Amino acid sequence: MTAQASLAPSQPTREHWLAVRPRLVLASAFMLFLELALIRWTGSNIVHLSYFTNFVLLGSFLGIGLGFLRVGRSRRQPYYSPVVLFGLVVVVLMFPVTVDRNTEGVLYWTSLATTGPPAWAILPVIFAAAALTLMGPAELVGRCFPELPRLEAYRYDLIGSLSGIAAFTALSYLSAPPVFWGLVVAICYGLLLTPRPLAYYLFLVTVPSLAIVTLLLSETLTAGAIWSPYYKVTFQQFRQLGVPVTDISVNGIPHQQAVPAAARLQWERQYGLPYERSSAPLDDVLIVGAGSGTDVAIALLKGAKHVDAVEIDPKLRELGGSVHPDKPYADPRVTTTITDGRAYLERTSKKYDLILFALPDSLTLVSGASSLRLESYLFTEEAMKAARAHLKPGGAFSMYNYYREPWLVDRLASTVQAAFGHKPCVDVVSQAGQQAVITAGASPSAQRCETQWAGAAAGTPAPTGDDRPFLYLKDRNIPSIYLITLGLILIVSLLAVRVVAGPFARMRPYADLFLLGVAFMLLETKSVTGFALLFGTTWVVNAIVFAGVLVAVLAAVEVTRRFRTPPLPVMYGVLLAGLALAWLVPNAWLLSLPLPVRAVAAVVVAFLPIFAANVVFAKRFSDTADATTSFGANLLGAMVGGCLEYLALVIGYRGLLIVAAVLYLGAFALKPRRLSAG
Missing domain, CATH: 3.40.50.150 (Vaccinia Virus protein VP39)
Structure with missing residues (x-):
């Protein structure tokens, strides 16, 4: 078989009423929208997830990777996805975890004890359900890849992902309650899952989708909640000693009083x-x-x-x-x-x-940043x-x-x-x-002090800085609760990959793509936290950064598709130079610049390595023999990268650049030899 033949797309089967390109865009948009909605909604009802926001993200990455690896192993439609999502909605609404204000205790990095299932019982359920739910849309995306040339498929996947971010951002801007998220999800399931056989479609797609919308509508009407871009806000008005008081809770946590x-x-x-x-x-x-x-x-x-x-x-x-x-x-x-x-x-x-x-x-973390709270940069x-x-x-x-x-x-x-x-x-x-x-x-x-402060007691941790803005972390380590949780996640992920995808030997040729996924997730985390410092931890900045990352990736794909790019060793050199630049440019210097100049400088510093990394990925991905397996390996690498984000608790966010550089060098060493010059 010639190289051209091995890279040619397979003939479309036309099993779906939608043509492959619009189907791929819709499925990719649905996949990212569903991931964002799950992170947002589960965190508003399960208080543990206010401090483990990337827990659902890791489950989503695992599910997306498994969905790609499952392509070709089954021709059945992923009807399991809406059923699992319905089960997840039922569990979360029946067993919410809220804060008991009358009990003392420590809840991760905040205070007060919880009512509802303990973390060890509910978090594994959330993780597994998120993985199984996202595996369905990912499988639908993956089935489109063999029908198109590699980079064209990746291009439409990115366009769909940007559309998913735009849709969720628009609903956040409008403060739309979750019932609208449920309607979007139900419509996407209806459009993407084919009604053959009809009985399966009715009982495994239509009924669960309608039930999800109904449950979310019931929550919207009964809770009397206001949905901000960060929280599910509820309030209760009463009189205390004859004084009008409004108690305000966010995501089930007592927050403030008017x-x-x-x-x-x-x-x-x-x-x-x-x-x-x-x-x-x-x-x-x-x-x-x-x-x-x-x-x-x-x-x-x-x-x-x-x-x-x-x-x-x-x-x-x-x-x-x-x-x-x-x-x-x-x-x-x-x-x-x-x-x-x-x-x-x-x-x-x-x-x-x-x-x-x-x-x-804030009582919540910045989405996409493992341990950064909304107010973390306020106390450095x-x-x-x-x-x-x-x-x-x-x-x-x-x-x-x-x-x-x-x-x-x-x-x-x-x-x-x-x-x-x-x-x-x-x-x-x-x-x-x-x-x-x-x-x-x-x-x-x-200042007029009543008594002079005696000074900090022995053993008081040093002040926090912008590189390690973890006020509530007393020691320079990763808390055991995170280590245990992440260890269990990795073990479960290995078992799941073995069960769904078969022997690991299938992914061995794509070890370098796996490492590219690990490193890229660290790059993305550094970008999110860096822009949060430079421009604010608001949801708008966060959405713009995620969209910007995807635009940079899309630009890398388009450049690789349309122009002759330097060979991989040269691009790896550009990538490492970009990482060195990001390491050398201090945040203090960027913060001293006028806002427009700061924006330009920050974009160059943050997105140069991201662009180079994705030219590397695009060149390597275009040469793979198995598009879905190689892409699945890359996504599973991103999940491992999500676990490694917690290294920032010890080495700071700047230190993640060094870890990423080591991983990229490892990917370079593992790349197929025939790609060194081409």
């Missing part, structure tokens, strides 16, 4: 301490984490002439505007900005008399220095929260001390829950 300012000051001393510890006038006040508006109302009550209120979640801000008794957001002295606090500090040129971090605890030493740079002479910075651990109070106080150059005021208002207020003036004379 309470009149006077009552809040009377009930909890911490809310008034920032104003007692500062000697500056309140002409301009910045509140980061404005939420439902209580902190804004307090600032106005204290006499602030103008308040800039920064809140990352638009729906929490809208809810505060409608339910807060004091109506602080209707006050003409208040200006609201929807972004994350660090991004605001890096962009604004304003100076303030008081900057207040008001309980900024660099962030505190940015806050100090925006203080007027005589101004003050203050932060308060329920820190739960004494070492955490000391760590934050040490971070403020390092940034401001002198000891802050530290008021531990209540030992229960370590309710504390930390205040620092622009100079020592600008």
Whole structure:
């Protein structure tokens, strides 16, 4: 058989009513949409997933890889996918995991105990169900690959993936509840799964799809939830000591209260301490984490002439505007900005008399970044220095929260001390829950401490930095709960690949593609976290970055298809040079650039290695003898890369570039010899 013949697509079987190209685009869009919807929806009902967001992502990657490997081993339609998805929806709605506010305990990196199934019982179910559910759409995508030339199939797969991101982003922008996600999923199942035999189609596709939509509609109508881009927000209104109170929960976790300012000051001393510890006038006040508006109302009550209120979640801000008794957001002295606090500090040129971090605890992670919370970059030493740079002479910075651990109070106080150059005021208002207020003036004379802080206790961890912004991680290691979980995931994945795909020897020729998948996932994580620092951890930035990665991949494919590209050794050299550039360019320098220039520089630094890596992949993939097996091996590599993301807890996000470089060198060493010159 000639090389040309071995690379030629097989003849389409026309078993489906849709032509192969639109079917591939639709199936790829459906696959990515379903993955994003599962991550978003399961996390809103199973509180454990607020701290394991990539748990569903890893299950999805496993399922997608298995779906590709299953192509050719069965001609049956993947009718199992809607059935498994229906079962997953039933389990999540019947056994949600929420936080019990009346119980003390530690929940990963936050506080309070849970009600519902324990993590060891529910997480394996979620992981397995996500894998089986995504295996169906992936198999539908994989069946299209043999009918097209390699890179053309990959091209349409990327176009579909971009369409899936766009669809989910649009629904997030519209704050659409999950019933609309369910409708999209049901329509895609109906279009992609052929109605032959009809009985199978009715009972395994139509009935489960309609049931999923019905259950999600019931959840939407009964929970009374508001779906923000980050949370499932629920609230309850009542009166406490004759005062109107609105309790607000997100993803089943008690989050904040909308309470009149006077009552809040009377009930909890911490809310008034920032104003007692500062000697500056309140002409301009910045509140980061404005939420439902209580902190804004307090600032106005204290006499602030103008308040800039920064809140990352638009729906929490809208809810505060409608339910807060004091109506602080209707006050003409208040200006609201929807972004994350660090991004605001890096962009604004304003100076303030008081900057207040008001309980900024997001209770969720950035999607696609293994351990980065929405507010992680707000508590680094660099962030505190940015806050100090925006203080007027005589101004003050203050932060308060329920820190739960004494070492955490000391760590934050040490971070403020390092940034401001002198000891802050530290008021531990209540030992229960370590309710504390930390205040620092622009100079020592600008703060009025009741007693001097004794300094950090022995054993207090060092301040966090932008490269390792893990405030709640006391030791420089990977917590055992993650190691055990990831180990079990890898064991289950190996067994699943063996059962579904047969002997591992089938994938042995594509070991280099497997390593390319591992390394690329680390590159993607570094890009997501880097752009989150440079432009904000908002969902919009996250969606743009993921779309940008796919556009860079698509550009690499188009260049490889249309032009003669350098041989693989040269492209590997370009890739390693791109990694070296990303290593050498410091975040501090990028943050110092004007926003438009910063955007251009960040795109070049982040996407040069991504582009080169995908030219390498496209050249290698176009030469494979088995498109679906080679692509499946690459996807399984991405799943392993998702596990290796947790190395950032030890070596930082910058260190992931070194790991990626080693993996790319390994892929180069394992590539077939005949590709070295061609």
